[in-house]
Amino acid sequence: MITTQTRDRIGEMPVTVLGSTGSVGRQTMDVAAMHGLRVEGISGAKNISLLEEQIRQFHPRFCAVENEAAARELKIAAADTDTKILSGRSGILWLAANGDCRIVLNSIIGTAGLEPTLNAIRAGKNVALANKETLVTAGEFVMAEAKAHGVSVLPVDSEHCAIFQCLNGEVHARVKTLYLTCSGGAFRGKTLNELKLVTKKEALAHPTWKMGAKITVDCASLMNKGLELIEAVRLFDVSPDQVEVVVHPESIIHSMVGFCDNAVMAQLSVPDMRLCIQYALTYPDRMPSLLEPLDFKKIGRLTFLEPDEKTFTLLPLARRAVKEGGIKTAVLNGANEAAVQLFLDEKIGFTDIFQLVETAVNDTPNKEHPTLKDLEQADCAARDTVSRLVR
Ligand code: MG
Numbered sequence: 001m002i003t004t005q006t007r008d009r010i011g012e013m014p015v016t017v018l019g020s021t022g023s024v025g026r027q028t029m030d031v032a033a034m035h036g037l038r039v040e041g042i043s044g045a046k047n048i049s050l051l052e053e054q055i056r057q058f059h060p061r062f063c064a065v066e067n068e069a070a071a072r073e074l075k076i077a078a079a080d081t082d083t084k085i086l087s088g089r090s091g092i093l094w095l096a097a098n099g100d101c102r103i104v105l106n107s108i109i110g111t112a113g114l115e116p117t118l119n120a121i122r123a124g125k126n127v128a129l130a131n132k133e134t135l136v137t138a139g140e141f142v143m144a145e146a147k148a149h150g151v152s153v154l155p156v157d158s159e160h161c162a163i164f165q166c167l168n169g170e171v172h173a174r175v176k177t178l179y180l181t182c183s184g185g186a187f188r189g190k191t192l193n194e195l196k197l198v199t200k201k202e203a204l205a206h207p208t209w210k211m212g213a214k215i216t217v218d219c220a221s222l223m224n225k226g227l228e229l230i231e232a233v234r235l236f237d238v239s240p241d242q243v244e245v246v247v248h249p250e251s252i253i254h255s256m257v258g259f260c261d262n263a264v265m266a267q268l269s270v271p272d273m274r275l276c277i278q279y280a281l282t283y284p285d286r287m288p289s290l291l292e293p294l295d296f297k298k299i300g301r302l303t304f305l306e307p308d309e310k311t312f313t314l315l316p317l318a319r320r321a322v323k324e325g326g327i328k329t330a331v332l333n334g335a336n337e338a339a340v341q342l343f344l345d346e347k348i349g350f351t352d353i354f355q356l357v358e359t360a361v362n363d364t365p366n367k368e369h370p371t372l373k374d375l376e377q378a379d380c381a382a383r384d385t386v387s388r389l390v391r
Contacts, residue, residue, distance in 0.1 A: 014101040015128075015281060016041035016062075018092065018116055021050045023212045024107035024130040024156065024273055029054060031278045034290055040101040043092050043108075046070040048077065055083045062099055064091035092116055097123035103281065105156065106131045109214055110337050111379050114138055118372075121145045121153075128280035130156035132231045136333040138375045139234025153235065154280040158209075159228055160235055161276035162254035162267035167236070168284075170259070177258035178232050181248040182307060183208045185219040188247065192311050198350045200343065208251035208271050217340045221353055222307060226318025227336075230329050233322050240322045245315065247305040252294065270294060313354055317361060326366040327378035334382030335360035342390060352390075360385045 015037055019025045021044035032039055041062035044051050048070050055063055055078050063078070064086040065071035071087030078085065086095060096104055096116035104120040105128040106113050113131030120127050122145065129135070134142055146153050155161050159180050167175070186205050187195060203220040204213060211219075218224035229243050246256075256266040269275050272291050279286070309316045314336070321328040339353040348356070360382045367374055 013103065013281070014038040014040040014099075016095060016099055016101045016104045016120075016125075017107070018043045018096060018104060018113070019107035019109070019130075020044055020054055021047040022107055022109065023210065024277065025105075026050075027274050028105050028107065028277050029058065030290060031274050031281065032058065035278075035281075035287060037281065040099040041095045043095055048074040052077050055081050059083065062086060062095050064095040066092055093119050096120045097125070102126060103128055103154075105277070105280070106134070107156070109133075109212060111137050111334065111376075114142075114376075117142060118145060121149050121151055124149055124151060126152045126154060128154045128156050128277070130277075132157055132227050133333050133337070135231045135234045136227050137330045137379055138372060139230065139329070141372055141375070143234055143237075154283055155231075155235055156273075156276050156280050157228060157231060158271070158273060158276050159255040160231060161279055163232065163236060163257055165267045165279065166255070166257040166265035170257070170265075172237070174260045175236075175238065175257060176242070176260050176262075178236060178238060178243045179256040179258060179264070180225060180228055180232060180243060180245050181251070181253050181255050182222070182225045182245055183219065183251045184247045184249055184305070184307075185222060185224075186216075187220050188249065188308075190311070192351065195311070196349055196351045200346055203343070203350060207249070209273075211273075213344055214337070214340055217343060217353075218336070221314050221350070222312035223314040223318065223336055223353075223357070225307070226315045227333065229315075229318055230322045230332075240319050243319075245307050247307050248302065249305075250299065250302055252299060252302055268294060314357060317358055321361055324366055326368050327364070327370045327374055328361060328366055330370075330375040330378040331364045331382040332357060332361050334379035335386050338383040338386035342386070348390060356386045356389055359389060 017028050020042035039058040039060045042060050043064040046067040063083050068087050075085045096119040103126045107130035110133050114134045117134045155164050203217050206216045225245050232243050251271040253266045256264050258264045274290050321332040335357045339356040342348045
């Protein structure tokens, strides 16, 4: 039962959306519009026409634009509104920590999302996290900061949102296995030789989810599942061996949790990020959503397969990186971001991503108990390694 009281409370809960022009950001604005959420701040890199549209629709108090020239243009375009335009990286970092909101949804792409996440946490704000790289690069650090500041990190990634729902009311010590489901990506069933010839266009055609370019390439290489494995280890405080990847091409079960009595809880829905976004914003409550209900008669059957880790080597590499710990996951992520960008710029082939990331991880000496600075340096060094290898 949805009571008026609940609806009022959610309507009154202001949110700041970092990365509001990206795929998750735009879907967050759909959820905000449906529930009449007050949007305190938005941010984007340079898509000022969409930012202007969002300013006029949601009347945020602040809008941060990373690109300085774009910010100047938007200031003129939105001069008749009450929204204050902030510019540059410093504007985004300020917005993450300020304003009248209790929750910051962070959907900035890549390691660039780490500092804003930390700023929000240190300002005592809950974070709805769609930026998995934050947890891959510096997860132990981020989770410790959240604990120290008494705030929550709420997963927006669909698999982690599913696990989060399956863990409701359960005792952590009774959790045996987290089953991360995986669509298999655009290239499921392909051999290594076939993968060498795939194009950017083919890599960007995801079978079930509509997402941004970087994550869609990660899905095709199975690196996304590797990053999510690391994300799960950090978010839910389990060992890497407790996380099992299951290929589930229909993308109806979004992940599962197995317990010590061998009972398994699963969360199912049509694949639509708006449910994950909304759950992070309404948690621990639920609200009607923009999703179609599941029609089991139409679905017919759900299938499960083992991932092909012999061909898609980035998945076992990610598992090894999180087991080794130290700076290895930061290296893995930095190298992957650089390699995927080179692939999107059509400078390297698809399987070159595998090679480059593996070389970066293997050739970088590890450092135990790294500081945040060590992790940031490892991330930069890994990007340099990749560009050096390609030159
Ligand atoms: Mg996911």
